[in-house]
Amino acid sequence: MNHAKNVNGGFMNFFRKAVYAAVSLMFLFYVPDLLLAAAGDKALGTRSYKDYDTPDYCGTSCHLDFYRQWQQAMMSQAYVHHWDEIEYFKLAVPHAEKDEKVAEVKAGCNGCHAPIAFLAGDVPPPRPEKNSRANEAVSCEVCHTITGFEGDVPFNFNWISSPGDIKYGPRETIDSPAHQGAKSDFLNKPEFCGTCHNEKSPFGIWVKSTQLEWKEGPYAAEGVRCQDCHMTKARGQTAEMGNIYDDAWQHLFHGAHDPGKVGGTIELRIHPDIKEAEPGETVKFTVALFNQKTGHKFPTGSVEDRIVWLHVEAVDADGKVYHLAVDKKGFDGEEYTIGADVLAYQDMGIALDKPNFEGVQRDGIPIGDRIFRMPYFDPQGRMTIQQWNTASLGVDYRIGPRETKLETFTFDVPVDCAPGEMKITARLNYQKLVKPVADFLNVPEEESEIVPVNKHFTTVTILD
Numbered sequence: 299m300n301h302a303k304n305v306n307g308g309f310m311n312f313f314r315k316a317v318y319a320a321v322s323l324m325f326l327f328y329v330p331d332l333l334l335a336a337a338g339d340k341a342l343g344t345r346s347y348k349d350y351d352t353p354d355y356c357g358t359s360c361h362l363d364f365y366r367q368w369q370q371a372m373m374s375q376a377y378v379h380h381w382d383e384i385e386y387f388k389l390a391v392p393h394a395e396k397d398e399k400v401a402e403v404k405a406g407c408n409g410c411h412a413p414i415a416f417l418a419g420d421v422p423p424p425r426p427e428k429n430s431r432a433n434e435a436v437s438c439e440v441c442h443t444i445t446g447f448e449g450d451v452p453f454n455f456n457w458i459s460s461p462g463d464i465k466y467g468p469r470e471t472i473d474s475p476a477h478q479g480a481k482s483d484f485l486n487k488p489e490f491c492g493t494c495h496n497e498k499s500p501f502g503i504w505v506k507s508t509q510l511e512w513k514e515g516p517y518a519a520e521g522v523r524c525q526d527c528h529m530t531k532a533r534g535q536t537a538e539m540g541n542i543y544d545d546a547w548q549h550l551f552h553g554a555h556d557p558g559k560v561g562g563t564i565e566l567r568i569h570p571d572i573k574e575a576e577p578g579e580t581v582k583f584t585v586a587l588f589n590q591k592t593g594h595k596f597p598t599g600s601v602e603d604r605i606v607w608l609h610v611e612a613v614d615a616d617g618k619v620y621h622l623a624v625d626k627k628g629f630d631g632e633e634y635t636i637g638a639d640v641l642a643y644q645d646m647g648i649a650l651d652k653p654n655f656e657g658v659q660r661d662g663i664p665i666g667d668r669i670f671r672m673p674y675f676d677p678q679g680r681m682t683i684q685q686w687n688t689a690s691l692g693v694d695y696r697i698g699p700r701e702t703k704l705e706t707f708t709f710d711v712p713v714d715c716a717p718g719e720m721k722i723t724a725r726l727n728y729q730k731l732v733k734p735v736a737d738f739l740n741v742p743e744e745e746s747e748i749v750p751v752n753k754h755f756t757t758v759t760i761l762d
């Protein structure tokens with residue numbers, strides 16, 4: 299037995315050395331390629347623009363429909379979009395140049411917003427008005443050259459880009475005169491989306507976690523992926539002259555910028571505890587909010603910018619309007635979830651050279667309304683919309699996928715309230731960017747327009 303083991307051991311040693319030599323040789327030959335396949339921060343400057351085709355090239359004669367869909371989606375706007383330009387050039391770049399701790403974001407923002415510019419080492423890229431290739435943003439070639447990601451958790455653009463003649467897609471065989479195709483098992487996974495839709499700040503805080511939220515929610519368990527809700531399937535062609543498929547993946551990517559996608563996300567119901575009340579009596583209204591549409595929390599993604607709030611108003615028989623404030627529940631950090639007259643976002647002063655900047659209004663909505671949000675805090679503990687300057691997070695009071703939240707409103711019917719029917723309406727509103735910040739930074743109005751999510755009403759009879 300011993301003897302046999304030794305012989306075996308000798309052979310194994312030889313075998314190990316041979317493998318080692320072979321691997322070393324491979325390294326010699328493939329080192330450039332291994333370097334090029336770097337992911338995340340390390341991929342900065344490892345490629346050049348000419349390694350990637352332009353979206354015009356993909357879209358003008360072959361993939362016409364997908365090209366038009368993509369042009370309408372935020373993917374094509376991720377660099378040129380006004381608010382992105384303002385936040386990057388007015389806040390992030392100057393801040394990164396002043397503060398070593400956040401220096402990495404000067405290049406890093408583009409890892410997700412203008413990935414080809416990032417890979418080409420173009421930092422900061424020319425402004426959108428210069429019409430450079432950075433404007434291609436998240437182009438066809440960004441996604442269709444991604445072959446996988448590095449590490450265990452997808453985040454901070456840790457995708458691996460392998461440009462070349464082969465385009466990766468969902469099907470085994472494709473018949474294209476323009477390029478070769480290969481089936482990718484990665485593109486159809488939520489982890490693929492997570493490489494850009496999960497983000498950690500330089501302080502190690504999860505400032506975007508759409509894929510992580512999805513993963514712990516009910517849709518992941520049922521196998522319903524991001525692609526199923528944002529790239530829905532329909533019968534059609536995927537290229538001019540190409541086959542017709544029953545399940546051609548549409549490139550819609552509709553999200554926060556599509557009022558139709560946001561509308562109806564939460565179903566609302568309001569009811570009183572008593573149907574008849576006398577002036578001076580107390581009525582308690584309960585609002586039920588059911589998240590029936592999103593695969594992640596609502597809001598998700600740029601949570602630092604977003605605000606969702608519940609506004610309840612009663613109108614008596616004479617048309618007099620009363621605003622109802624939400625009942626406090628008493629949880630930690632609740633003050634951030636109720637509209638208030640307070641200042642916040644003082645850390646914008648760093649980039650703007652206003653060291654004593656007192657901030658702007660935190661919410662810009664009626665005082666006393668319930669807010670469904672998660673506050674982000676800067677290193678000094680002040681609320682921030684600068685996700686890269688986020689050192690901690692506050693209470694997570696967003697509405698989870700298929701979660702129902704109940705809110706109550708206790709109303710003391712005024713003694714002079716008109717008798718007759720009182721109508722009480724609950725409205726849920728959504729804003730992509732809190733209005734006081736949008737106004738302060740001159741962000742075009744559409745970013746802070748009020749998008750109605752849903753509304754519902756009930757009535758109470760006020761007795762004589």
Ligand code: HEC
Binds near residue numbers: 377529
């Ligand atoms: C290479 C990075 C990258 C990948 C991969 C990626 N996204 Fe995005 N996505 C972005 C960026 C950046 C934006 C934001 C554009 C903006 O508002 O500036 C965005 C925007 C969106 C939006 C629109 C949100 C809105 O505000 O309207 C949706 C929906 C979306 N992505 C879904 C997906 C899905 C689903 C996948 C996977 C199939 C995916 N994304 C993969 C970078 C990426």
Ligand code: HEC
Binds near residue numbers: 491523
């Ligand atoms: C069950 C359907 C469903 C699934 C699954 C789903 N989403 Fe969504 N998503 C929605 C709906 C509806 C909205 C619009 C409401 C909103 O803005 O949250 C949305 C919004 C978004 C937005 C914009 C959010 C904002 O407030 O700015 C992004 C980005 C997004 N989804 C990405 C993803 C990614 C990435 C995944 C997978 C990890 C995913 N979604 C899975 C339904 C879904």
Ligand code: HEC
Binds near residue numbers: 356364365468487
């Ligand atoms: C944000 C990433 C992303 C961008 C940008 C993108 N795609 Fe796709 N594309 C995908 C994913 C993911 C799939 C496959 C979906 C699946 O398998 O679930 C896909 C599928 C396809 C398919 C095959 C569809 C089918 O049903 O066989 C074609 C063709 C295609 N894309 C072309 C394009 C073109 C052209 C553009 C640019 C105009 C583009 N894509 C932009 C992610 C992207």
Ligand code: HEC
Binds near residue numbers: 406497
């Ligand atoms: C890990 C990828 C990633 C990085 C890094 C990243 N972003 Fe984003 N960014 C996204 C995605 C994805 C969205 C869309 C989320 C959504 O719709 O809710 C987004 C949305 C935004 C928006 C909001 C767009 C809108 O219209 O509401 C702005 C502004 C923005 N990013 C600026 C920046 C800046 C500035 C940086 C660098 C400090 C940065 N981003 C870094 C992925 C990233």
